[in-house]
Amino acid sequence: AQSVSQHNHHVILSEAASLELGCNYSYGGTVNLFWYVQYPGQHLQLLLKYFSGDPLVKGIKGFEAEFIKSKFSFNLRKPSVQWSDTAEYFCAVFRGSYIPTFGRGTSLIVHP
Amino acid sequence: GAVVSQHPSWVICKSGTSVKIECRSLDFQATTMFWYRQFPKQSLMLMATSNEGSKATYEQGVEKDKFLINHASLTLSTLTVTSAHPEDSSFYICSARVGTLNTEAFFGQGTRLTVV
Secondary structure (H helix, E strand, C coil), X not given: CCCEECCCCEXXXXXXXXXXXXXXXXXXXXXXXXXXXXXXXXXXXXXXXXXXXXXXXXXXXXXXXXXXHHHCEEEEEECCCCHHHCEEEEEEEEECCCEEEECCCEXXXXXX | CCCEEEECCEEEXXXXXXXXXXXXXXXXXXXXXXXEEECCCCCEEEEEXXXXXXXXXXXXXXXXCCEEEEEEXXXXXXXXXCCCCHHHCEEEEEEEECCCCXXXXXXXCCEEEEXX
């Protein structure tokens, strides 16, 4: 079965540290890739997305992600995190026409 | 981005009663709407996918007679939890998408259901 794996379930960082969250998927066909963020008490918001073209995509709030097709990966990065980045991060893969699959999420805590 | 509104944001109901949750796309017409269930500290579990005017497609293990989904228009989908029980207590989230490939999905704020 198709799956989306987020390897880091809990990440704790200090402010200004660099961040990389892993996301791997198992579907071999055409995919749309997304990273969503869920701040405490709020709904899911789109951080960035990849449909086609340049595999390095930039999103809001200084986040970026790189699609590596050969590795079936779409890792999220940020060079310097802030306390306000504390949230749950979800990788999502829309495969085929539109069926979405979410990773289990990564809880990020940034200490000031 | 486009706005998806869910109503109510939270609801408490008695065991055995039914609860309806609405999901509206406010400024766009949603070709497809998705309903998810999210358990604490866990990911979103897709329950069903609905296209306007047709029957919803339920994921394996989701009881279609318990979770009734209606997608009567391009801007409204409803999820009715019938004969709710405490184990149905959860966070329910809807999402709407325009088109299929190469479009993003927009999420509602979620509905916290507590069955007592």
